[in-house]
Amino acid sequence: xxxxxxxxxxxxxxxxxxxxxxxxxxxxxxxxxxxxxxxxxxxxxxxxxxxxxxxxxxxxxxxxxxxxxxxxxxxxxxxxxxxxxxxxxxxxxxxxxxxxxxxxxxxxxxxxxxxxxxxxxxxxxxxxxxxxxxxxxxxxxxxxxxxxxxxxxxxxxxxxxxxxxxxxxxxxxxxxxxxxxxxxxxxxxxxxxxxxxxxxxxxxxxxxxxxxxxxxxxxxxxxxxxxxxxxxxxxxxxxxxxxxxxxxxxxxxxx
Amino acid sequence: xxxxxxxxxxxxxxxxxxxxxxxxxxxxxxxxxxxxxxxxxxxxxxxxxxxxxxxxxxxxxxxxxxxxxxxxxxxxxxxxxxxxxxxxxxxxxxxxxxxxxxxxxxxxxxxxxxxxxxxxxxxxxxxxxxxxxxxxxxxxxxxxxxxxxxxxxxxxxxxxxxxxxxxxxxxxxxxxxxxxxxxxxxxxxxxxxxxxx
Numbered sequence: 001x002x003x004x005x006x007x008x009x010x011x012x013x014x015x016x017x018x019x020x021x022x023x024x025x026x027x028x029x030x031x032x033x034x035x036x037x038x039x040x041x042x043x044x045x046x047x048x049x050x051x052x053x054x055x056x057x058x059x060x061x062x063x064x065x066x067x068x069x070x071x072x073x074x075x076x077x078x079x080x081x082x083x084x085x086x087x088x089x090x091x092x093x094x095x096x097x098x099x100x101x102x103x104x105x106x107x108x109x110x111x112x113x114x115x116x117x118x119x120x121x122x123x124x125x126x127x128x129x130x131x132x133x134x135x136x137x138x139x140x141x142x143x144x145x146x147x148x149x150x151x152x153x154x155x156x157x158x159x160x161x162x163x164x165x166x167x168x169x170x171x172x173x174x175x176x177x178x179x180x181x182x183x184x185x186x187x188x189x190x191x192x193x194x195x196x197x198x199x200x201x202x203x204x205x206x207x208x209x210x211x212x213x214x215x216x217x218x219x220x221x222x223x224x225x226x227x228x229x230x231x232x233x234x235x236x237x238x239x240x241x242x243x244x245x246x247x248x249x250x251x252x253x254x255x
Numbered sequence: 256x257x258x259x260x261x262x263x264x265x266x267x268x269x270x271x272x273x274x275x276x277x278x279x280x281x282x283x284x285x286x287x288x289x290x291x292x293x294x295x296x297x298x299x300x301x302x303x304x305x306x307x308x309x310x311x312x313x314x315x316x317x318x319x320x321x322x323x324x325x326x327x328x329x330x331x332x333x334x335x336x337x338x339x340x341x342x343x344x345x346x347x348x349x350x351x352x353x354x355x356x357x358x359x360x361x362x363x364x365x366x367x368x369x370x371x372x373x374x375x376x377x378x379x380x381x382x383x384x385x386x387x388x389x390x391x392x393x394x395x396x397x398x399x400x401x402x403x404x405x406x407x408x409x410x411x412x413x414x415x416x417x418x419x420x421x422x423x424x425x426x427x428x429x430x431x432x433x434x435x436x437x438x439x440x441x442x443x444x445x446x447x448x449x450x451x452x
Contacts, residue, residue, distance in 0.1 A: 011368045012368075013368060013369070017272055017273065046438065046440075049400055049401050050401045051401065073438065075439070076438055076439055076440035078401045078440070079438070079439070079440020079441065079443065079444060080440060080443050080444075082399060082401075082404040082426065082444065083404075083447075085405075085408030085411075085412075088401060088404055088405055088408065089405065089408075091401065092367065092401060092402075092405055096367040096368070099368070244367045245365070245367050245370075245372050246365075246367040246405070247367075249365075249405075249409070
């Protein structure tokens with residue numbers, strides 16, 4: 001059996017001398033691994049850098065086999081910002097998180113589309129014009145936080161940030177309940193503020209307004225702490241797995 | 256059919272990079288036919304290498320002496336250190352013959368996939384060397400890959416307080432390369448790093 005699909009390279013592990021086991025996030029087949037013969041060799045190695053966009057053809061005798069990939073590079077994403085540590089850290093974190101948390105061979109078209117959007121934002125962001133704070137600000141870190149929220153939602157642990165869990169009001173939302181994942185207003189949450197998680201202001205606004213309104217590094221850190229808490233609680237702790245080190249390093253950059 | 260000693264030799268050779276069981280068999284037959292000229296010197300060289308080769312405590316290079324010949328060479332510039340991922344990269348730079356400073360071998364790169372963190376690399380040794388008096392420049396010669404450059408950025412951050420100039424290798428058009436055959440990433444890196452002619 002075989003299929004062809006668009007894919008984003010998540011990881012490439014060397015297998016044997018010249019081959020690689022490549023994990024792609026594909027549009028219709030989800031996170032899917034396959035063997036690439038010669039994938040770790042001089043000619044093809046560059047194709048399988050994390051974040052690169054490829055067109056992939058997967059072949060195997062039976063669907064449950066690992067199978068082999070043949071891939072063609074569509075877009076080399078990371079190459080344009082290898083000199084930007086923050087964007088590189090963001091890309092590594094996104095690829096590692098997808099590789100670690102997403103179940104294999106389960107289509108998640110929203111994650112694929114969201115990842116494409118994130119890659120485009122990473123590639124298109126101009127550090128010189130985007131805020132002058134070394135890549136900490138700008139809109140792509142905010143998009144990364146929203147991407148993690150979407151990933152949580154796709155895994156079945158979505159947060160409800162639309163209205164207050166206690167009063168139902170839509171204004172003044174500044175906390176998130178660590179138990180329910182629902183937003184809490186400042187008035188309702190005041191007595192429990194030590195136990196509640198901070199809800200960054202930009203997450204209460206509509207997506208896409210970050211570039212115009214600006215998001216501070218402190219807000220990004222709050223957003224990453226928020227998603228990190230629920231990833232740790234629902235995804236990593238039950239399996240006694242640590243958070244990917246690349247995400248931890250990315251978050252450290254905002255401290 | 257084949258004696259156990261020969262079979263064992265074939266199995267061991269087949270584990271080497273670039274060799275499979277068939278090529279290992281050919282290599283064994285070749286050596287058997289040339290015992291005096293190939294096999295005996297090879298055995299001697301292997302035994303000597305296994306006994307004498309050590310890792311240099313200063314830079315992480317492999318040599319028969321510690322500190323290695325490069326670190327001990329007084330003609331080399333002690334004010335510049337070139338940081339490489341593996342010993343193979345050090346050898347590649349030595350083949351080029353243009354770098355006359357000293358090296359530091361990290362022993363890999365930061366990689367979430369392979370579970371390589373800062374504590375798994377020879378970073379503490381580099382920071383200690385960077386703090387020594389007289390060092391002026393650290394060249395980060397890690398690969399132009401996501402992991403390689405992530406490692407370079409991490410090292411740059413760690414070296415920030417050491418008072419040394421941190422540089423890295425250029426990226427762009429290789430010697431003998433034609434633009435038509437270059438990937439868009441290399442081309443954009445080359446354009447970004449353009450300089451007055």
